[in-house]
Amino acid sequence: MCGIAGLIYKNGSTSIGEDMARMLQSMKHRGPDSTGYALYRPPSDDWVMHVKLADVNAERDFEFEQRIRRNRGEVRRRLEAAGARVLETLDTSPHAMTVTFSFGGEDLKLLADRIEDIRGAEVLSLGHTLEIVKDIGDAATVAGDYGLARFKGTHGIGHVRMATESDVDISGAHPYWAYPFSDVAVVHNGQLTNYHQWRRRLERAGHRFQSECDSEIIAVYLAERMDDGDTLEEAMHRSLEELDGVFTYLAVTGDALGMAKDELAAKPLVLYEGDDVVALASEEIAIRAVLDREIETYDPYESEVMVWSR
Amino acid sequence: MVSVDANGRTARMDARGLVELTDEVPNVSTIEDGRATFDAHDLTTRQINLELRSLVYEQGIRDVTVLNPGARHSLGVGILARCRITFEGSIGYFACGLIDGPEVHITGRVGWSACENMMSGVVVIDGNAGSLTGAAMRGGDLVVKGRVGARTGIDQKGGTIIVCGDAGANTAFMMQRGRQIILGNAGAGLGDSMYDGTLYVAGTVKSLGIDCVPGEWTDADSELIERKFRIYGLGNPPELQKFVCGKKLYNYDTLEPSERRIVL
Numbered sequence: 001m002c003g004i005a006g007l008i009y010k011n012g013s014t015s016i017g018e019d020m021a022r023m024l025q026s027m028k029h030r031g032p033d034s035t036g037y038a039l040y041r042p043p044s045d046d047w048v049m050h051v052k053l054a055d056v057n058a059e060r061d062f063e064f065e066q067r068i069r070r071n072r073g074e075v076r077r078r079l080e081a082a083g084a085r086v087l088e089t090l091d092t093s094p095h096a097m098t099v100t101f102s103f104g105g106e107d108l109k110l111l112a113d114r115i116e117d118i119r120g121a122e123v124l125s126l127g128h129t130l131e132i133v134k135d136i137g138d139a140a141t142v143a144g145d146y147g148l149a150r151f152k153g154t155h156g157i158g159h160v161r162m163a164t165e166s167d168v169d170i171s172g173a174h175p176y177w178a179y180p181f182s183d184v185a186v187v188h189n190g191q192l193t194n195y196h197q198w199r200r201r202l203e204r205a206g207h208r209f210q211s212e213c214d215s216e217i218i219a220v221y222l223a224e225r226m227d228d229g230d231t232l233e234e235a236m237h238r239s240l241e242e243l244d245g246v247f248t249y250l251a252v253t254g255d256a257l258g259m260a261k262d263e264l265a266a267k268p269l270v271l272y273e274g275d276d277v278v279a280l281a282s283e284e285i286a287i288r289a290v291l292d293r294e295i296e297t298y299d300p301y302e303s304e305v306m307v308w309s310r
Numbered sequence: 311m312v313s314v315d316a317n318g319r320t321a322r323m324d325a326r327g328l329v330e331l332t333d334e335v336p337n338v339s340t341i342e343d344g345r346a347t348f349d350a351h352d353l354t355t356r357q358i359n360l361e362l363r364s365l366v367y368e369q370g371i372r373d374v375t376v377l378n379p380g381a382r383h384s385l386g387v388g389i390l391a392r393c394r395i396t397f398e399g400s401i402g403y404f405a406c407g408l409i410d411g412p413e414v415h416i417t418g419r420v421g422w423s424a425c426e427n428m429m430s431g432v433v434v435i436d437g438n439a440g441s442l443t444g445a446a447m448r449g450g451d452l453v454v455k456g457r458v459g460a461r462t463g464i465d466q467k468g469g470t471i472i473v474c475g476d477a478g479a480n481t482a483f484m485m486q487r488g489r490q491i492i493l494g495n496a497g498a499g500l501g502d503s504m505y506d507g508t509l510y511v512a513g514t515v516k517s518l519g520i521d522c523v524p525g526e527w528t529d530a531d532s533e534l535i536e537r538k539f540r541i542y543g544l545g546n547p548p549e550l551q552k553f554v555c556g557k558k559l560y561n562y563d564t565l566e567p568s569e570r571r572i573v574l
Contacts, residue, residue, distance in 0.1 A: 265441060265461075265479055268421075268422055268440065268441065270421065283403065284381040284402055285381045288380055288400075292380075294399050294400060294418055297438070298419075299438070299459040301459070301460070301476075301478045302497065302498070
């Protein structure tokens with residue numbers, strides 16, 4: 001089933017981590033398997049990279065902990081070898097870490113590829129403002145484990161997953177970062193029926209896929225379109241033609257949040273547009289978790305694309 | 311009520327003999343002149359429904375107002391008595407499904423599948439409604455003052471759905487009986503694969519579904535529209551287009567190869 005939620009504050013940053021956690025926790029019944037957050041902090045010149053060093057289901061052999069410890073150092077070493085200056089590393093969980101670094105180069109793909117060459121490592125997000133946190137468990141558990149209550153930011157999206165087509169693990173959890181494009185992330189509720197076609201097409205163009213999850217192609221698809229010069233809105237409109245299946249998805253960039261719904265309107269989305277905030281969720285109850293009052297909401301119709309900018 | 315099963319275990323039952331889970335009736339209503347009011351803000355979904363059922367079935371209250379329903383799911387489901395229920399606010403999914411008899415007024419909005427399988431009674435929703443509104447509805451009147459999502463009245467088997475705003479795609483999909491009056495515009499695939507029933511649309515229709523065709527207007531149509539508009543205070547009826555089932559799908563018009571040999 002899965003549940004998705006998005007929140008964008010048009011002026012100023014707020015406790016977006018706590019708000020998203022409340023929204024997602026209220027939709028726990030839509031998917032208790034894993035929870036993911038893509039949160040945007042105010043932009044800075046530094047880069048933030050979230051790295052998963054092992055999946056939760058990875059075999060815990062004798063050398064596991066030693067290897068994880070070694071790989072944490074390896075991430076730092078490889079970043080510096082690629083020309084980045086590491087400013088801070090944070091061990092966010094037993095199997096994940098966050099690195100803040102300054103980097104003057106252009107080639108993010110090279111940077112990400114070098115990190116992902118480390119056994120078991122996956123770059124969950126990379127950008128000036130984007131931070132993706134995802135793990136198994138419900139929204140409150142993940143938010144608590146990763147200390148999201150302290151996160152101040154401007155906008156974010158999140159996802160609660162009921163695993164149907166791939167494993168319950170971190171690589172199957174949303175949101176997906178649009179490797180190798182900075183600051184783009186997607187959450188998706190539905191199924192894509194031309195997934196394999198698109199995956200082959202994008203793989204031929206040199207993109208890598210970390211999971212078996214169909215949602216991952218939306219992120220890469222959009223980012224590639226935007227790299228070709230489309231705006232987020234144009235890319236999302238085009239996706240309605242080119243992606244096949246039932247879907248409602250939310251896409252975010254450093255300064256915008258968009259929603260798209262397939263031509264059957266098969267998956268739910270409720271929308272609230274206030275003066276200073278826009279909130280979207282699979283169910284109104286999630287919006288009410290952050291706006292505890294009567295509000296004007298409605299369901300967008302089929303084939304609708306909407307984008308809000310900050 | 312308490313019942314004892316064959317193994318000596320006890321289970322609490324509600325007034326209709328259905329097993330209740332662990333929650334107790336909260337008993338938080340204020341009752342004045344036979345009208346009950348309670349605030350649902352701090353109650354769970356189950357407690358709200360328990361309170362509602364206790365008031366209607368056990369205390370015989372015929373007028374209940376629920377404050378702050380807070381967009382929660384499955385409120386007011388399965389009420390099988392003549393009574394008046396007002397929700398001061400919005401409800402989530404599955405609002406007032408399976409009801410038989412009540413007159414319900416929802417001052418906010420509802421999520422998906424409101425009044426699913428409604429048997430009789432009246433539901434008036436002041437705001438917007440989600441998709442699948444009035445799915446498999448069998449009787450009664452459902453009035454949505456705002457707009458509705460997709461597939462309104464899918465598999466509808468009776469009753470009347472009135473939508474004052476726009477309706478989404480595949481409205482009246484596989485409708486079998488009953489009526490829908492849409493005062494706004496209808497989305498693509500209106501009345502797709504409908505078996506029977508009548509659709510009235512005041513605005514534009516993006517496209518008709520398979521086997522949905524314009525119908526001939528009769529005096530009975532005018533009488534129905536005027537009566538419903540009068541009852542729900544909707545003013546003067548606008549000019550409406552009527553759509554019915556073309557009945558082409560009732561029979562196959564292509565023959566199996568084996569049949570073709572016999573016929574031709």
